[in-house]
Amino acid sequence: MKGMHVIVGVTGGIAAYKAVDFVSRLRKQGAEVQVVMTEHATKFVTPLTFGEISGHPVSVSMFQEVINWDVEHIALATWADAYIIVPATANIIGKIANGIADDMLSTQVMATKAPVFICPAMNTNMYENPITQRNLQTLRDYGYHIMEPDSGHLACGTSGKGRLPDPAAIIDWFDFTYHKSQELAGQTVVVTAGGTQEAIDPVRYIGNRSSGKMGYALAAAAARHGAHTILITTPTQLAIPMGVQAVTVHSAKEMKQAVDEVFDDCQALIMAAAVADYRVRNQAPQKLKKQEDFTLDLVKNPDILKEAGQRKQKQKLIGFAAETEHLIENARKKVDSKHLDFLVANDVSQQGSGFNVDTNQVSLVYADGTIKEFPLLSKKEVAERIIIALSELKK
Numbered sequence: 167m168k169g170m171h172v173i174v175g176v177t178g179g180i181a182a183y184k185a186v187d188f189v190s191r192l193r194k195q196g197a198e199v200q201v202v203m204t205e206h207a208t209k210f211v212t213p214l215t216f217g218e219i220s221g222h223p224v225s226v227s228m229f230q231e232v233i234n235w236d237v238e239h240i241a242l243a244t245w246a247d248a249y250i251i252v253p254a255t256a257n258i259i260g261k262i263a264n265g266i267a268d269d270m271l272s273t274q275v276m277a278t279k280a281p282v283f284i285c286p287a288m289n290t291n292m293y294e295n296p297i298t299q300r301n302l303q304t305l306r307d308y309g310y311h312i313m314e315p316d317s318g319h320l321a322c323g324t325s326g327k328g329r330l331p332d333p334a335a336i337i338d339w340f341d342f343t344y345h346k347s348q349e350l351a352g353q354t355v356v357v358t359a360g361g362t363q364e365a366i367d368p369v370r371y372i373g374n375r376s377s378g379k380m381g382y383a384l385a386a387a388a389a390r391h392g393a394h395t396i397l398i399t400t401p402t403q404l405a406i407p408m409g410v411q412a413v414t415v416h417s418a419k420e421m422k423q424a425v426d427e428v429f430d431d432c433q434a435l436i437m438a439a440a441v442a443d444y445r446v447r448n449q450a451p452q453k454l455k456k457q458e459d460f461t462l463d464l465v466k467n468p469d470i471l472k473e474a475g476q477r478k479q480k481q482k483l484i485g486f487a488a489e490t491e492h493l494i495e496n497a498r499k500k501v502d503s504k505h506l507d508f509l510v511a512n513d514v515s516q517q518g519s520g521f522n523v524d525t526n527q528v529s530l531v532y533a534d535g536t537i538k539e540f541p542l543l544s545k546k547e548v549a550e551r552i553i554i555a556l557s558e559l560k561k
């Protein structure tokens with residue numbers, strides 16, 4: 167969202183307080199934010215609060231003292247890359263759907279050419295009222311983006327649908343919906359993530375340091391580019407990205423089974439998971455008792471990617487390699503032996519690259535010998551480049 171111009175419209179509902187956190191998060195992501203409030207919204211949170219949080223004066227009335235000499239509702243509407251209303255009451259939804267422009271916010275929405283995002287929040291009966299539903303449908307039909315409200319306890323004391331989602335969830339939805347493209351529309355992309363867990367007994371396992379961050383960023387990027395995205399993941403601390411179907415597995419054998427189930431019908435498999443090469447031959451059925459020394463008997467795991475390479479037909483295959491030396495040489499061997507379209511080689515000996523960090527430095531090593539090198543980037547940006555590279559592969 168860096169450099170993006172966002173207008174946040176705030177209307178008069180109790181959830182207006184959550185919009186303060188939302189604006190703050192938008193700015194932390196690098197967006198420039200201007201806030202417009204309805205008169206009723208100012209009864210819940212003052213314009214001063216939003217002015218401080220956004221770093222800009224807040225517009226409320228069409229007739230307040232001018233902030234700049236452009237026609238303000240038009241100037242701001244043109245400045246915006248996106249317009250998002252958080253929270254949106256039944257009243258503003260009704261006004262926009264019926265072409266009413268009688269205050270600064272509703273006038274700007276009518277004047278802007280930017281995409282408009284609406285986050286409804288209201289009492290369940292009001293939300294479910296057929297008039298509200300008809301108004302929301304009208305807005306959808308005109309191309310407005312509507313976020314589904316949460317269900318739960320509402321400020322009016324009842325419980326049901328109509329609660330404004332948490333600001334972090336609104337950011338995810340807004341980012342996902344704004345950036346969604348169609349390069350991979352109609353394609354199924356399978357991504358694996360996390361480190362496999364090879365059980366020793368019911369409470370212990372052999373694992374590795376993979377956090378899943380790289381794989382989750384890839385799944386988010388694939389979904390953002392319009393793919394039906396299946397994320398096969400070991401247990402992690404991360405939230406499943408928007409628009410992604412997730413399957414949880416533990417061991418390499420379970421991961422292989424999950425990949426096998428979807429492989430024939432997918433167009434691409436991206437193996438970002440750190441898969442254990444070995445598992446314990448005989449898992450103990452009960453928790454092992456402490457003893458002086460003991461030896462684990464390990465047996466080789468199936469190589470999921472290699473076997474996919476042997477049976478692939480139309481599928482594109484992308485592997486990862488975490489190396490500490492001879493990065494490109496080792497990567498080339500893996501591209502050949504696993505029949506990959508390209509391999510993402512990460513030098514995990516470098517600071518800020520590889521396991522359990524938010525950044526990665528990678529090179530893409532292609533089957534024809536081409537190498538594309540990238541600087542240290544956030545995993546989100548690395549994922550974006552990998553998904554673009556995937557969409558550019560010849561069909």
Ligand code: PMT
Nearest residue numbers: 376377378379380437441469470471485486488520521522
């Ligand atoms: O999860 P993060 O904390 O964000 O960290 C990301 C990562 C460092 C784990 C990721 O970027 C990465 O490099 N993953 C691959 C780790 C690795 O070293 O893979 P490998 O060289 O053992 O295997 C090569 C490829 O074969 C990988 O795509 C792997 O998924 C696959 N493989 C490996 C073994 C096996 N039995 N089956 C496989 O399919």
